[in-house]
Amino acid sequence: MKILLTGGLGYIGSHTAVELINSGYDVVIVDDLSNSKIEVLDAINEITGVKPKFYQIDVCDKQELVKVFEENSNIFAVIHFAGFKAVGESVKQPLKYYRNNMDSTFTLLEVMEKFNVNNFIFSSSATVYAVSEVMPIDESFPLGASNPYGRTKLFNENVLIDYQKANPDFNVILLRYFNPIGAHESGLLGEDPNGIPNNLMPYICKVAVGELDHLNIFGNDYKTKDGTGVRDYIHVVDLAVGHVKALDKLVNNKNYGLGIFNLGTGIGYSVLDIVNTFNKVNSNLVKYEFAERRPGDIDKMYASPKKAEEELGFKATRNLEDMCKSSYEYQKNHKEKK
Ligand code: NAD
Numbered sequence: 001m002k003i004l005l006t007g008g009l010g011y012i013g014s015h016t017a018v019e020l021i022n023s024g025y026d027v028v029i030v031d032d033l034s035n036s037k038i039e040v041l042d043a044i045n046e047i048t049g050v051k052p053k054f055y056q057i058d059v060c061d062k063q064e065l066v067k068v069f070e071e072n073s074n075i076f077a078v079i080h081f082a083g084f085k086a087v088g089e090s091v092k093q094p095l096k097y098y099r100n101n102m103d104s105t106f107t108l109l110e111v112m113e114k115f116n117v118n119n120f121i122f123s124s125s126a127t128v129y130a131v132s133e134v135m136p137i138d139e140s141f142p143l144g145a146s147n148p149y150g151r152t153k154l155f156n157e158n159v160l161i162d163y164q165k166a167n168p169d170f171n172v173i174l175l176r177y178f179n180p181i182g183a184h185e186s187g188l189l190g191e192d193p194n195g196i197p198n199n200l201m202p203y204i205c206k207v208a209v210g211e212l213d214h215l216n217i218f219g220n221d222y223k224t225k226d227g228t229g230v231r232d233y234i235h236v237v238d239l240a241v242g243h244v245k246a247l248d249k250l251v252n253n254k255n256y257g258l259g260i261f262n263l264g265t266g267i268g269y270s271v272l273d274i275v276n277t278f279n280k281v282n283s284n285l286v287k288y289e290f291a292e293r294r295p296g297d298i299d300k301m302y303a304s305p306k307k308a309e310e311e312l313g314f315k316a317t318r319n320l321e322d323m324c325k326s327s328y329e330y331q332k333n334h335k336e337k338k
C-alpha cells in the first residue's frame with residue numbers, strides 16, 4: 001500500500017519512513033531539502049534495504065505535486081510532515097511560516113481531492129494547547145497557541161477539521177507530538193540542526209561532542225520538583241511507530257472520519273533529569289550552568305497518552321536512557337562523518 005510522506009527526509013519523517021517500510025508499506029517521499037540532506041535517503045536504504053522513491057520538490061508547488069500523484073497511482077494516504085518548525089524564527093519571520101506551513105496543506109488537499117486520495121495524517125504539536133495548571137493534558141483541553149509557529153499548527157488543525165466536515169469520505173488524524181528526542185538505534189538517522197540548537201537534546205549533544213562548552217539551563221525556579229522545566233520526552237522511534245498505528249487505523253476503517261491524538265509517554269522529566277541521565281549513560285560529558293528563564297517557557301507540560309493507547313493501540317516503550325544513549329550515538333557518528 002502506497003503512502004506519500006511530505007518532509008520525509010526530516011527528523012521525524014525519516015524515522016517514520018523506516019517504520020512504515022518495516023511494516024510492509026510502500027513509501028514515496030517528497031522533500032525540498034530545506035532542512036534535510038539527501039544522504040538521509042541512503043540511510044533509510046541502509047537500514048531497511050529499500051530506497052523509497054524520492055522527489056525533491058516544494059509541496060507548495062502544485063504543478064510538481066500533481067506530477068508526483070500522476071506518477072504514483074493509488075496513493076492510499078499522505079502523512080504531512082513538511083513544514084518549518086523553529087519557534088523563534090517564526091516570531092521574527094511570521095510570513096515565511098504562515099506561507100509554508102499553511103500553503104503546503106492547502107496545496108496537498110487540492111491535489112489529493114483531484115486524485116481522490118482520502119486519508120491524511122498531520123504532524124501537529126503539543127504547542128496547540130493553551131497554558132494549563134492541570135496535568136496531564138488530554139485531547140479535550142483548551143487550545144491556544146502563543147507564537148506564529150504554534151498558530152500554524154492550530155490553523156492547520158482547523159482547516160483539516162473543516163475540510164473533513166465538508167467531505168465525509170475524507171479521513172484525517174491529527175497527531176499532537178510532545179517532545180521527540182533520540183535517534184535510530186543504527187546511529188544512521190537522527191537530528192542535527194544547523195547552527196546553535198534551540199532545543200534541549202540537540203544542545204546537550206553538541207556539548208557532549210565538544211562543539212559547545214556547556215548547557216545553559218533556562219530557569220531553576222519553576223514550580224517543579226527541582227526547579228527546572230518539565231516536559232514529556234518521547235523517543236522518535238516510538239513516535240514513528242505511533243504514525244504506523246494511526247495509518248493502520250485508517251487502513252482498517254474506511255469511514256474513519258476525524259481522530260485527534262496526543263503522542264507522548266505521560267511521564268514528565270525535568271531538564272536536570274535529562275542532563276543527569278545523559279551523563280549517567282554516556283559517562284559524564286555535559287557541564288551546565290543555570291541561566292535566566294527563556295521567554296515564553298512554561299513550568300511543566302506532559303501528555304495523557306491514554307486515548308492513543310485505547311484507540312490506536314499505541315504505547316511508547318523506549319525509556320529516557322534509550323533516548324539519551326541513541327541521541328549521543330547519532331551525534332558522535334554523524335560528527336565523524338562530517
Ligand atoms: P524537520 O525540519 O527535520 O523535517 C521537516 C522536513 O520538511 C525537512 O526535511 C524539510 O526539508 C521539509 N520541508 C519543509 N518545507 C517543505 C516544503 N514546502 N516542501 C517540501 N519539503 C519541505 O522537522 P521534524 O522535526 O521532522 O518535524 C516534522 C513535522 O513535525 C513538522 O511539521 C514539525 O512542525 C512537526 N513537529 C515537530 C516537533 C519536534 O520537536 N521535532 C514537535 C511537534 C511537531
Ligand code: UDP
Pocket residue numbers: 179198199200201203215216217218219228229230231271294297
Ligand atoms: N532548555 C534549556 N536549555 C536549552 C534548551 C532548552 O534549559 O538550551 C529547557 C527549556 O527551557 C525547556 C526544556 O529544556 O524547559 C525543553 O525545551 P525544548 O526547547 O527542547 O522544547 P520545548 O520548549 O518546545 O518544550
